[in-house]
Amino acid sequence: xxxxxxxxxxxxxxxxxxxxxxxxxxxxxxxxxxxxxxxxxxxxxxxxxxxxxxxxxxxxxxxxxxxxxxxxxxxxxxxxxxxxxxxxxxxxxxxxxxxxxxxxxxxxxxxxxxxxxxxxxxxxxxxxxxxxxxxxxxxxxxxxxxxxxxxxxxxxxxxxxxxxxxxxxxxxxxxxxxxxxxxxxxxxxxxxxxxxxxxxxxxxxxxxxxxxxxxxxxxxxxxxxxxxxxxxxxxxxxxxxxxxxxxxxxxxxxxxxxxxxxxxxxxxxxxxxxxxxxxxxxxxxxxxxxxxxx
Amino acid sequence: xxxxxxxxxxxxxxxxxxxxxxxxxxxxxxxxxxxxxxxxxxxxxxxxxxxxxxxxxxxxxxxxxxxxxxxxxxxxxxxxxxxxxxxxxxxxxxxxxxxxxxxxxxxxxxxxxxxxxxxxxxxxxxxxxxxxxxxxxxxxxxxxxxxxxxxxxxxxxxxxxxxxxxxxxxxxxxxxxxxxxxxxxxxxxxxxxxxxxxxxxxxxxxxxxxxxxxxxxxxxxxxxxxxxxxxxxxxxxxxxxxxxxxxxxxxxxxxxxxxxxxxxxxxxxxxxxxxxxxxxxxxxxxxxxxxxxxxxxxxxxxxxxxxxxxxxxxxxxxxxxxxxxxxxxxxxxxxxxxxxxxxxxxxxxxxxxxxxxxxxxxxxxxxxxxxxxxxxxxxxxxxxxxxxxxxxxxxxxxxxxxxxxxxxxxxxxxxxxxxxxxxxxxxxxxxxxxxxxxxxx
Numbered sequence: 001x002x003x004x005x006x007x008x009x010x011x012x013x014x015x016x017x018x019x020x021x022x023x024x025x026x027x028x029x030x031x032x033x034x035x036x037x038x039x040x041x042x043x044x045x046x047x048x049x050x051x052x053x054x055x056x057x058x059x060x061x062x063x064x065x066x067x068x069x070x071x072x073x074x075x076x077x078x079x080x081x082x083x084x085x086x087x088x089x090x091x092x093x094x095x096x097x098x099x100x101x102x103x104x105x106x107x108x109x110x111x112x113x114x115x116x117x118x119x120x121x122x123x124x125x126x127x128x129x130x131x132x133x134x135x136x137x138x139x140x141x142x143x144x145x146x147x148x149x150x151x152x153x154x155x156x157x158x159x160x161x162x163x164x165x166x167x168x169x170x171x172x173x174x175x176x177x178x179x180x181x182x183x184x185x186x187x188x189x190x191x192x193x194x195x196x197x198x199x200x201x202x203x204x205x206x207x208x209x210x211x212x213x214x215x216x217x218x219x220x221x222x223x224x225x226x227x228x229x230x231x232x233x234x235x236x237x238x239x240x241x242x243x244x245x246x247x248x249x250x251x252x253x254x255x256x257x258x259x260x261x262x263x264x265x266x267x268x269x270x271x272x273x274x275x276x277x278x279x280x281x282x283x284x285x286x287x288x289x290x291x292x293x294x
Numbered sequence: 295x296x297x298x299x300x301x302x303x304x305x306x307x308x309x310x311x312x313x314x315x316x317x318x319x320x321x322x323x324x325x326x327x328x329x330x331x332x333x334x335x336x337x338x339x340x341x342x343x344x345x346x347x348x349x350x351x352x353x354x355x356x357x358x359x360x361x362x363x364x365x366x367x368x369x370x371x372x373x374x375x376x377x378x379x380x381x382x383x384x385x386x387x388x389x390x391x392x393x394x395x396x397x398x399x400x401x402x403x404x405x406x407x408x409x410x411x412x413x414x415x416x417x418x419x420x421x422x423x424x425x426x427x428x429x430x431x432x433x434x435x436x437x438x439x440x441x442x443x444x445x446x447x448x449x450x451x452x453x454x455x456x457x458x459x460x461x462x463x464x465x466x467x468x469x470x471x472x473x474x475x476x477x478x479x480x481x482x483x484x485x486x487x488x489x490x491x492x493x494x495x496x497x498x499x500x501x502x503x504x505x506x507x508x509x510x511x512x513x514x515x516x517x518x519x520x521x522x523x524x525x526x527x528x529x530x531x532x533x534x535x536x537x538x539x540x541x542x543x544x545x546x547x548x549x550x551x552x553x554x555x556x557x558x559x560x561x562x563x564x565x566x567x568x569x570x571x572x573x574x575x576x577x578x579x580x581x582x583x584x585x586x587x588x589x590x591x592x593x594x595x596x597x598x599x600x601x602x603x604x605x606x607x608x609x610x611x612x613x614x615x616x617x618x619x620x621x622x623x624x625x626x627x628x629x630x631x632x633x634x635x636x637x638x639x640x641x642x643x644x645x646x647x648x649x650x651x652x653x654x655x656x657x658x659x660x661x662x663x664x665x666x667x668x669x670x671x672x673x674x675x676x677x678x679x680x681x682x683x684x685x686x687x688x689x690x691x692x693x694x695x696x697x698x699x700x701x702x703x704x705x706x707x708x709x710x711x712x713x714x715x716x717x718x719x720x721x722x723x724x725x726x727x728x729x730x731x732x733x734x735x
Contacts, residue, residue, distance in 0.1 A: 147552025
């Protein structure tokens with residue numbers, strides 16, 4: 001273009017551009033390049049085109065792991081969201097020792113996942129664990145928790161829920177604190193019940209916060225690794241093997257980096273799709289027109 | 295941990311005495327030139343555990359003896375394996391000495407040519423103490439350390455035999471004798487199982503992958519061989535099916551609920567709390583079983599060999615060794631370190647603390663060393679007996695992890711009622727192509 005000169009701000013953009021290229025763009029391009037090769041660590045890569053991707057749908061373990069990831073994510077988003085909102089409503093009300101109890105409530109969030117995972121492993125132990133003892137106190141039969149294929153995912157979600165409900169609580173509590181008092185006052189004058197107040201005033205107004213919380217939870221849950229790896233290593237059998245765990249095995253246990261890269265690319269696409277869906281939802285529920293949604 | 299082992303002075307005296315007496319039947323040599331490589335700096339990458347601890351704790355003795363500085367790091371086993379492979383692949387590993395897990399890495403390391411050949415060093419009197427001779431290592435150790443050309447690519451460090459742990463109190467209560475065969479073990483386990491009391495006859499690894507180290511004890515004792523002469527895998531043959539049936543029977547009929555998800559940790563918990571009467575696992579668990587802070591059955595544990603199957607009696611054996619990176623510029627100094635790590639003094643300490651079992655017969659057979667063992671003598675006896683019936687516990691192939699995952703998942707599936715033959719067939723249909731590809735690569 002004649003007369004075109006680089007914009008005066010470009011020297012300021014350059015460092016950021018270099019960093020983004022080096023730590024985001026390059027690794028991605030390289031991963032995609034690797035995914036097009038048959039490449040075992042220790043041998044040379046050979047170009048195979050899309051063969052690694054074509055292999056995915058017929059790999060029963062991969063398909064199963066996608067399903068596990070979706071179930072695990074759905075439950076790990078829904079439960080903390082439900083309980084966290086409930087907790088936020090409770091902690092929003094004024095009562096003695098509220099600050100102290102709030103602090104107590106968020107303790108699980110501060111724990112190291114691997115350390116608490118090991119504690120939970122022993123709590124789940126069918127013979128010696130405290131959970132079965134507690135069940136026996138109320139007359140319920142012992143459960144197998146993470147030691148049976150049918151109950152392993154719900155049990156792992158229990159740990160996830162225990163640890164991450166406080167995070168949702170904090171986010172929603174922020175939302176509740178920001179709501180002005182007037183709508184509540186007029187609702188009370190109109191004789192609304194507590195449930196009506198929550199359903200028609202609080203819930204619509206905290207909706208943007210709930211969506212943020214879901215998004216954070218979703219991204220966290222979909223890539224969850226530490227808790228599952230430390231408690232079950234994907235077992236029994238492969239009943240709790242999520243994409244991330246399978247990916248770890250393929251890349252770092254079988255050293256099949258080509259195939260692992262193909263899994264990463266598909267996994268990334270899945271995360272982007274889920275996040276995009278949530279972002280769309282968020283755009284629809286802006287604070288200002290929240291009333292309209294309700 | 296208490297200081298059990300000999301001091302540096304006694305190590306030196308012992309080595310000198312050994313040379314003078316020429317205990318190994320070889321003519322006495324002069325001591326190696328320990329100080330020749332003084333000032334060298336070595337990097338060592340270790341798997342986390344008692345072997346690594348034992349090396350790091352006493353490393354000053356090695357530095358005093360040789361003047362060689364050693365930088366070592368301990369990394370949890372699985373991550374250490376990954377790190378080693380990734381560094382080797384890069385062509386410039388950051389370490390000189392690597393702690394390798396034979397049952398997982400032997401074939402992979404050999405095929406890639408990552409380790410230096412130590413055969414020449416072993417024969418060099420300037421480098422090797424006279425008591426360190428090939429014949430002192432147990433057969434399993436040599437099988438692990440040598441390649442098919444007979445070259446030594448590592449020094450065998452510590453061996454892990456599978457043994458039978460049993461709860462003497464529960465056995466006495468029910469008047470059950472210690473089983474010598476699988477059939478006796480099943481009968482005993484049935485008698486000892488009392489779900490109302492919450493006690494079960496048998497416990498062991500059911501979790502996919504981990505379970506294969508237990509399963510192979512059954513496989514070997516049913517006469518199984520992992521590979522035929524052409525390198526084809528045989529773990530879905532009749533022996534494997536019978537072994538899986540036995541494994542399935544024990545783990546579903548007389549084992550605690552949920553055992554399909556048990557690794558060694560959950561199995562040990564059940565056993566140490568007196569809730570399971572028998573447990574087959576690696577020999578290294580004696581210290582926690584005999585630790586009053588961790589166990590309710592201190593002093594009540596019996597130790598014996600894995601019972602015999604219809605086709606023999608074998609103990610599935612695993613092990614680790616120390617190798618030197620082919621790219622290392624300090625191979626001689628690194629070799630001195632490896633030699634010191636597997637020396638009599640260091641091996642004795644390891645054995646005496648129950649932290650591992652040296653591959654060297656001269657350590658196991660030494661009455662003085664035996665006297666210092668802190669674990670029950672019965673444990674030591676089970677180690678010595680198992681050494682005589684030891685057989686490699688996993689096939690020597692590159693895709694060991696895939697083998698353990700795929701076949702292990704099939705074996706775990708039988709605990710939910712699946713048919714052993716069908717599951718093994720299914721697993722091998724997936725595994726065979728992987729094995730073939732790895733050998734061709």
